[in-house]
Amino acid sequence: MRRVKNLVVAVAAVGFLCASPGFGAPSPTSADEGALEHNFDALIHPEELRAWMKLLAAEPNHVSSPHDKANADQILAWFKSWGWDAHIETFSVLYPKPLSETLELLSPHKFTATLQEPPIPGDSSATATDPALPAYLAYARDGDATAGLIYVNYGIVDDYKVLERLGVSVKGKIVIARYGSGWRGLKPRLAQEHGAIGCIIYSDPAQDGYSIDDTYPIGPMRPPQGIQRGSVLDMSLYPGDPLTPGIAATSDAKRLQISDAPTIMKIPTIPVSYADAQVLLASLQGPVAPAPWRGALPITYHVGPGTAPVHLAVKSDWQLGAIYDVIAMMKGSTWPDQWVVRGNHHDGWVFGASDPLSGQVALLAEAKAFGSLAAHGWHPKRTLVYASWDGEEPMLMGSTEWGEAHAAELKRKVVLYLNSDANERGFLEVGGSHDFQHLVNEVAGEVTDPETGVPIGQRLRAKIRIAALAPTAPEHIKAEAKIAADPGKDFPIEALGSGSDFSVFLDHLGVPALNVGFAEEGRSGGVYHSRYDTFEHHSRFVDPGFIYDALLAKTIGRLVERVADSELPVQNAGGLANAISEYLEQVKKLADEEREQAEAQAGLLHDRAFQLAADPTKSSGVPAALDRVPHIEVASLEDAIDRLKRSAKGYDDALAKNGAHLSPTQLARLQLLMLDIDQTLAPEVGLPGRTWNKNLVYAPGRDTGYEAKTLPGVREAIEERRWSDAPRYAELTANALNAYSNRLDQATIVLNGK
């Protein structure tokens, strides 16, 4: 799994963030550090990454496949051979494997969906000996349904509002949704919430097929028979094993009954190719789909139902399966109880070349390089923990269970978690905790992009500026471009939602995290979670020469080394304060806009404008009346942010002024205060209805999945019209921010030698 952006419209998830005022220009790299990094880079060999991927991607490597275990053993052996103290940690998670799948259109002529991805000559899909699992959606409920079919576009919240206006109900029906515009698992969840009894998800060529570029094997995009597999567990409720929320899925753990596990879907769900989907969609009648709902198939998209019912049946073997996390440690020479954790998963859906092995081989290259440096006398001051996770695809199992197993120790020791996942040729893409934004900018200013010869940060800034030229670019993109044009300011990093192994750290433990990768040019999305995500596809299209996979190793390796060896805390508090301040502005604007919208809609309803503007020969109803939106009490939150800005400035200034002159006692006290400061943002209370998610600054959107919701307690309360939750979470979030400011103020006192 990885966070997939819609290839057609990359929606910026966050607003612009102001730069860190404390630092100004990036601090120069010391001579020692420069030499070390130079040595590190010289130890990264693209041809090694290529050989590792070829081996790891030779056979299907999904959870419980022989090659998954073999890969874990292989990775363990490599870590050990490179001098790391490594072991495999095993968990037992619920892992359903498909037994049978059927999808048919029953009349006038029976059509049986192929549900198959034929092998492509010259590609691993044609030569692997170990059969992959059939394409399926893990954790869809067993079921057998026959009913009329309704096309629901992406199947997200707004789509059901449109259906309601069209007078089309999915109750008792099977829905067909296209991939895109939100997390896969939302589609069956929202379908079942609206009364559907089955769900089909297909890949429209508008998103990742022939509309975008030529299809594989001619080009990188999804061929007509390509199918996107995946998990449909309810990710934003809690990730990890569905039977052991909040605790480790050890062999003796207390487990929920399957029927009680709230993250498992309630309806049968199946993924299909666009070759199969076209037949189903062409059979639909009823209203013509609204313009934004139309994909790139050569048909008139109708909403349905058609004349013929659809028969959908899926059945899985619901067993516990073993997952194998490979954990490698390199003990810190100075502060062994301060950990820098670095992870990437090793399980795929089939061959998993781009996802996840492109990131995995980068991680391996870093580990080998650090091992080599250690063999020649360098030792990290803090402990390095390198984790090769298993079971990420079914739902971040390896990282989540490990995080839950070692929660107390991790909260005590982890300075930063660094994640990667699928990687490709292109632009730097970083999301995460904004107190590390300045560090990211420093490193991005020093690592050279191989395609252009300029630092990766400079290239990213150019991209941000050019994106703002689009006539439809929204205001926040234009504001971001202004920042990007000023080399004295830090370019913004994204807020993280979910969809990869950072989740347990950031969302649950409150440990700060960064997710780092390169993206956009490699078109790995064209074979995402299909049988065609192969070594050949990756080598031909996604990262020819393994240049960007090697670059990922150099980039993250440098971040790891900086965090591991820095005497002083690497956080910049101003970056976080500015980000949160911007998020509050967004939330206030959201409330104002929702209020104006409700008022405008009331006027339109009163004047019957919706009826009068509609074609009376077509079905189109009136939208449901919007609640009036009260004013939300956010004064305490505004005060807390004002204070955070002051405290951040005080801290950043004091660090810049006095950081170099601290006594060992002062340094120890400072480190202690700053090590777990981010955890103040994730108090025990958690988010309403999904308390596994503790972080009050970042969360996966309940109705978006991958995409982050910032200040989620307040923002989602407004979005979901939970009017009493909004002020309550404004207060809780204010308290969390004040706790962060308290820590900063204590640290400032230490820095100022008082």
Place this chain on the structure above:
Amino acid sequence: MRRVKNLVVAVAAVGFLCASPGFGAPSPTSADEGALEHNFDALIHPEELRAWMKLLAAEPNHVSSPHDKANADQILAWFKSWGWDAHIETFSVLYPKPLSETLELLSPHKFTATLQEPPIPGDSSATATDPALPAYLAYARDGDATAGLIYVNYGIVDDYKVLERLGVSVKGKIVIARYGSGWRGLKPRLAQEHGAIGCIIYSDPAQDGYSIDDTYPIGPMRPPQGIQRGSVLDMSLYPGDPLTPGIAATSDAKRLQISDAPTIMKIPTIPVSYADAQVLLASLQGPVAPAPWRGALPITYHVGPGTAPVHLAVKSDWQLGAIYDVIAMMKGSTWPDQWVVRGNHHDGWVFGASDPLSGQVALLAEAKAFGSLAAHGWHPKRTLVYASWDGEEPMLMGSTEWGEAHAAELKRKVVLYLNSDANERGFLEVGGSHDFQHLVNEVAGEVTDPETGVPIGQRLRAKIRIAALAPTAPEHIKAEAKIAADPGKDFPIEALGSGSDFSVFLDHLGVPALNVGFAEEGRSGGVYHSRYDTFEHHSRFVDPGFIYDALLAKTIGRLVERVADSELPVQNAGGLANAISEYLEQVKKLADEEREQAEAQAGLLHDRAFQLAADPTKSSGVPAALDRVPHIEVASLEDAIDRLKRSAKGYDDALAKNGAHLSPTQLARLQLLMLDIDQTLAPEVGLPGRTWNKNLVYAPGRDTGYEAKTLPGVREAIEERRWSDAPRYAELTANALNAYSNRLDQATIVLNGK
């Protein structure tokens, strides 16, 4: 022909216009007028319109076809039978008819485009006895070209900028452009200007095919073999006979040589269906087309060229052909030398049911009703001139030549020209001279929409308000919605460009004009200019029951009657003043934005941002550096608009206060001053490089065609970087506005009895 909006994105051509401050609520209809209009409406019978259309659309009726002449004779007979003084006026215009057409892809397997529209059972296309002309583009140059093919998207100005950045030249190549986003004739004109030697235009299903709705005969949209014919004369230079610019194409007129006629294209050009186009487009290689260039065919759109050359040959018979305008007059009882002219063309491309006969039968219904009223004792105070134009499709021939033949008389006598063209079920759509905007609002407030039972103006206001809810709605649409929500303000009418028979009146003679129709729900665009624009298609989809064609007759009939019988001038000067004021704001904003864009681009070029943001493995160059944009001297124009606002308020107030109390002498003086006041806006000088176009407020865009450019002398000078023309035309436009204000002031003096 008619003004076709892109079915996918209806771009609002003009900004918002403030309401007329002078009048406030619509003036009540007098009892007499109400009774008359009631009687008029009762004389409009949909079943008559249906029968007329069935007869007129029974055989192909293009210029020079037997049925075209037969229709003129039939219409003449009807006018006479209804008591009108009618005659046929004939002109001889250059009218090329296709002799041969060839389009082939030469390798690897030879593909010969069908260029055919097969008959559809149950449709006139299968039963007509008279063969239509082959589908062709009139006034494309004869030629035979073999060359590589390049896809140029819509083939408009911005598309060639994109091609330049992609490093793709069309020099010596054949281009293929899709219909949409600008006037058809721009595509070969711009292609030849960029060095192409041939041009293919096709209908992409994204614009009017299966993407929008089911295709004919199941639904209304363009079937795979449907072809859009049309004229490619250079419309915005001058319409009408290409050999007699500015003078009437009488038999003895002095004519240009064909080779000297500047409006005739220089390269062979051919229209094709999307069934044929798909084969050509699928053969292309080279860069993948940018996202906005991709249509709805199930292929990856490449820019080209492909491996195989294309062979294109067209040859026409270049002869003079006769066109037959049917002119019917009903003499005014009080002011016979003040004319209200009403027109709609009768020639089509094949059967021409929707275009133009839907508007033609409305015109006939009005004429019959006025004839009947006249037979029962009512007589218009002003003279009615009803014109059934011929030769509109080849390029507004009938109206233009008639306008040029009678220029002096028309300028002396015409109070208003009222035009219609293709009509369909849906919403009122009016464009034209803004001093008549208030009149339109009055009538629109009284005519009932048959689908909703509310006045057509109220329904239009609802549509405007709902359109502004779209998340991407631009600011001027939101501003327009605010006006539409206020029943005390006039909803805005559009500015007119070209594409129908109003052009000679508005653009050349300076006579005010209104173009009136109903649109949007009928989907006539799906068969536009194809063999499938038949009686059956119109009856089934475009206006079942001929309800909206009848409604058009009621709406325009009411406008005609008001203008014909009003003692006082019907103009409202405030409507015009506000519109022009808004246009100047747009022009100033345009200059500012162009200036900012040039400055921003200079910074991006300096920082090499375009290169750094690009994928170096794909061809993408740097955009051409934009000129720095000087500040434009518009003070005189601003002064003139300030004055116009004052003069308009003075006039409108005086008219409201004293209009009812004028002596016959005062009334005569007032009428004389106001009759031709709009002509002050169209001084002899004309627009730069296209002096046939005299109007300095409205013009067809040189690079848009259908769409209007307001304050064109200034606006297009900025757009086209003609920096010396901009202040010159600001001054000329200011003079024209001052002349209008002078007239208003004189009229105000009359009204105030001084």
